[in-house]
Amino acid sequence: MLMSDVHSWRTLFNPFSSGDMPGTGRVSGRSTDIRNLIANQQSAIILSGSPRVGKTAFVRYLKGVSSVAWSWRDEVSLHDLREQFALDQLYFTQIDLTTLENAQTAQELLSAFVTECKRSLDTPYAAAKLPSLSHDIKGLRSLLRYYTREFPEARYFVMLDAVERLARLDMAIPELEGSLAQTPQERGIALLNHCGAIRVLVDLIDEFTNFGVIFSIQSLARPKLVDQFVHVSADLARFTTIVLQCLTHTDAQAFLGQSPEDFGEAWAQAFYRLGGQEIFTPGEQQWLYEQAGSHPYILLQYCYHTFHFKQLYATQSQQWLELPIEGRQQLSEQVNSAVTTFLTLHWKRLLEAIEKGNSETKAHFFEFVRVFEAHNADEEIAPELWNNLGAELRYILSNEGVIRYEPFQPVYYPGAILCQYLLEKARMQTPPSSRGFWLTITRPSKAPERLSLSELEYHLIKTLRQHPVRCSEEELMQGAWGKLIERSTFTQRMHHLRKKLKDHSDNVELISNHYGGLYSLNHADWLHLE
Incomplete structure (x- = not known):
């Protein structure tokens, strides 16, 4: 390859430089x-x-x-x-x-x-x-x-x-x-x-x-x-x-997997003439999705900066190669800087929407964000967890572009850049539930685990602690809601609470359901309400 051809990598038009998406190439993502x-x-x-x-x-x-x-x-x-x-x-x-x-x-x-x-x-x-x-x-x-x-x-x-x-x-x-x-x-x-x-x-x-x-x-x-x-x-x-909303999982991956021909024959010929074969390798596509998820703006920013980094790398190595690990780290820092203003506005809007919601929405949001730490954008959110968030929080997350939600379709976690930002902001923000709605589970030979509760969950456990051996549905309804409610609504809330406690106590049933609409609290000495 001639040196003039090598240097022309820098002048090849960046196909992801569109001001916004869709409209880039032949795969809009929409x-x-x-x-x-x-x-x-x-x-x-x-x-x-x-x-x-x-x-x-x-x-x-x-x-x-x-x-x-x-x-x-x-x-x-x-x-x-x-x-x-x-x-x-x-x-x-x-x-x-x-x-x-x-x-x-x-x-x-x-x-x-x-x-x-x-x-x-x-x-x-x-x-x-x-x-x-x-x-x-x-x-x-x-x-x-x-x-x-x-x-x-x-x-x-x-x-x-x-x-x-x-x-x-x-x-x-x-x-x-x-x-x-x-x-x-x-x-x-x-x-x-x-x-x-x-x-x-x-x-x-x-x-x-x-x-x-x-x-x-x-x-x-x-x-x-x-x-x-x-x-x-x-x-x-x-x-x-x-x-x-943000893009679907499938559409986002299709956008990342575009071929040179998707950007027009003239561009593809120029790309091939310089020695390129594929814009992003399968490994790069997977990494890009893990970082950006399916949010259109973040995804486009990652694609734009990744292509630019590969241009610089090709100029040095004289061939179009997959980015090395150290290059990816530098790239993530650059993209983080580029989307800072967007993320700041994103967080302000989330807080505004959550503050206008009910107490359960506020508590569940901070609890849900903490789950991000153990998951990536290629993982589906468990249906039980998603349903337990409540209609308000599900709407906020989809309306604000955090998560794509469609009935009967898998729901995926956000990309790493958004997850990390929300985790950092959530740690700095005192959750609304800290105004007294906390439970510490202290098991023998185990480190104490502090768990945030909604106001409703707090009063259900408080009522159970008052009647740990035998607590009726009516007593729980009066203690948590202040009135008798539909049994189906009550049963659903108790199911979610029992599962939540079980998930944080190595599958130990802390609340038992007995015949006749009675409940009991097991290992009451493990539980400490704040």
Whole structure:
């Protein structure tokens, strides 16, 4: 190989230098989400996602036209999906909100919005194919009628993203003064609602079966989906919410395993000409997934910096090699530095959501984070552990991009960089449960083990200690809940508590269940409540 070729490793374009994911190469990492979106068959969708989870990039990727060499259609072109949903006649277009920023009144804002909506719907076809129509509501309806008649199998989605830019409008609207709209995004939504833009979209959805809307917004840090929308009009309430999470385990590994051809023939030829064979070796792919997990932003950062490190290594060694161990350590330090701002925001949002949750959510979060130390991103979370976290914490973890959660699918731990950061922050943070809800288990010839409890678990054990030989269900309900509750709810909570204590006492049953709804506490002298 010529020395000039060796030095050109440094100038080879880094294929992972895209500003955000998806959109890098031919594997976006979002094939599962695209299939879910298409199969959902909804016409009014709110696409909600936390910062840096790839929401804007997902919108841009969907916007790719069918005439380009590669698009999302190729990525999800399973035969049955292409046949069933006519992918070549499914169009996603984006409304350009930048042109709305000069509006001075609500009427001007609506007029500019309708103009951009019409313009976006013009894009799927060449101008020569379309009739000459006005850029107003009448022209918009006429265009959709034309599409219905000429292309009956086609469907068209207009997408709105970054509505917070509208909050910069110097527009005095008395009706919005003192409203619940506080953030720029909420004010942008309120402006669109007040001027009638959302009403126009809903009317079009009702009138045309081939028309749909995707409203892309940044989710709030909240413990429940119902708490997401502060400013909700009757029109916006018509929309179905889809939460954009981190990538699936399979999609993340497919992204890491891309071949040179996935980045285009020209790039692949340049790569092969320099002597490369595979971008990341199987060993590097496994290591990258262990470090980054399936969070889109962290995964892309790791890929970008790893490719750059391999370029430098290839320049020195004169061949494209797997990174040595010492190189990986330096690489991890560099990526940690690059994602510090993201991780800081990530932690603040997690704390905000958890603080708004119930006492069990707060206690379970810190307990769950401590489990990260013994697991990696390739391991599935035990279903019992995941279910025991409760609905609030499961929603927070999925909404904030910590963990991907879909019914009937395996749930995996985060990557090492996120696990280590959360562990470090959790150790520095005094868990809410430290305000008295702790249990120390002291077994003979064993080191004491301190275990955090939820408030409910604390009162269940306290009641059992008061009646260690014979404790009825009614006594436990009154002691923990202060009232009689559904027996199924009680039984489930007792099952989780018994398992939790058993797991931390070498499989010794500390709570026994007896016929007639009675319970007893074994080895009560081992247990010390704080």
